Amino acid sequence: MKWTNDRSGNVDDRRGAGGGGGMLVGGGLGTLIIAAIIFFLGGDPSAILSSGMGSSSQQTEQRDLTQEELKVREFVQMITAENEQTWAKVFQENGMQYQPAKVVMFEAVTQSGCGTAQAAMGPFYCPADQTVYMDMSFFKELQQRFGAQVTEFSIAYVMAHEMGHHIQNLLGTLQKTDQLRRSGRYSETDMNRVSVATELQADFYAGVWSRQTDNREKFLEPGDLEAAISAAEAVGDDNIQKKSQGYVNQEGFTHGSSAQRKEWFMKGYNTGDIRQGDTFNALLK
Numbered sequence: 401m402k403w404t405n406d407r408s409g410n411v412d413d414r415r416g417a418g419g420g421g422g423m424l425v426g427g428g429l430g431t432l433i434i435a436a437i438i439f440f441l442g443g444d445p446s447a448i449l450s451s452g453m454g455s456s457s458q459q460t461e462q463r464d465l466t467q468e469e470l471k472v473r474e475f476v477q478m479i480t481a482e483n484e485q486t487w488a489k490v491f492q493e494n495g496m497q498y499q500p501a502k503v504v505m506f507e508a509v510t511q512s513g514c515g516t517a518q519a520a521m522g523p524f525y526c527p528a529d530q531t532v533y534m535d536m537s538f539f540k541e542l543q544q545r546f547g548a549q550v551t552e553f554s555i556a557y558v559m560a561h562e563m564g565h566h567i568q569n570l571l572g573t574l575q576k577t578d579q580l581r582r583s584g585r586y587s588e589t590d591m592n593r594v595s596v597a598t599e600l601q602a603d604f605y606a607g608v609w610s611r612q613t614d615n616r617e618k619f620l621e622p623g624d625l626e627a628a629i630s631a632a633e634a635v636g637d638d639n640i641q642k643k644s645q646g647y648v649n650q651e652g653f654t655h656g657s658s659a660q661r662k663e664w665f666m667k668g669y670n671t672g673d674i675r676q677g678d679t680f681n682a683l684l685k
Contacts, residue, residue: 550631
């Protein structure tokens with residue numbers, strides 16, 4: 401993908417800062433709904449559930465960032481800026497005002513508004529502080545463990561997916577799914593279906609962002625969409641289950657199958673229209 405000249409000031413790079421540990425910060429949504437909704441791409445939800453039992457003792461030494469890490473920071477600043485510009489435009493066109501999300505880059509462990517963020521969770525969005533948390537080492541696992549083709553646009557897609565959760569937060573979608581879970585009227589299987597619809601809608605929003613941003617910046621190059629699809633398919637629930645337990649249990653899906661993730665990302669890209677992404681009506685009939 402082509403780099404643009406845009407950079408965002410809403411990126412907090414905590415890598416190399418040292419620290420870790422400390423008491424948890426209170427979150428807006430309960431830890432169960434956080435584990436169900438925000439863990440992404442094969443991260444272990446038990447990490448955030450267990451984090452609620454106390455404080456983390458993991459420590460990291462303070463160090464200087466490498467030139468490669470500084471370049472990654474600039475890339476994340478660029479993608480964050482492109483999300484801000486694209487979604488501000490989309491919201492304005494639909495009579496709404498966009499509120500930018502923050503992005504935190506970290507390594508190993510850091511504190512979030514939803515509790516202790518750990519690298520094992522993968523990238524995630526915290527509604528409580530409206531922040532996307534990114535441990536960049538995750539992308540090595542994405543390639544080595546799940547066989548995805550990892551490129552710059554793979555990273556852009558993952559960030560766009562997490563920004564999709566921010567869009568859901570601004571539109572009230574996450575609040576509605578939280579209310580469903582808190583009501584106690586629905587089984588685990590039912591709530592898994594709600595989680596799948598939530599995640600596929602975030603994939604749809606990532607597709608919308610890709611099309612709208614390319615219309616403005618012409619930043620896509622040959623192979624970029626294929627890389628995003630490769631990442632989406634690699635972390636479909638069916639693929640993850642096959643690799644982790646050797647069989648597929650559809651009732652246990654929380655993010656959607658490989659085919660569904662590709663389908664909804666491409667629907668977002670092909671339409672470029674935020675109004676075409678009602679995954680809940682499509683999947684929960």
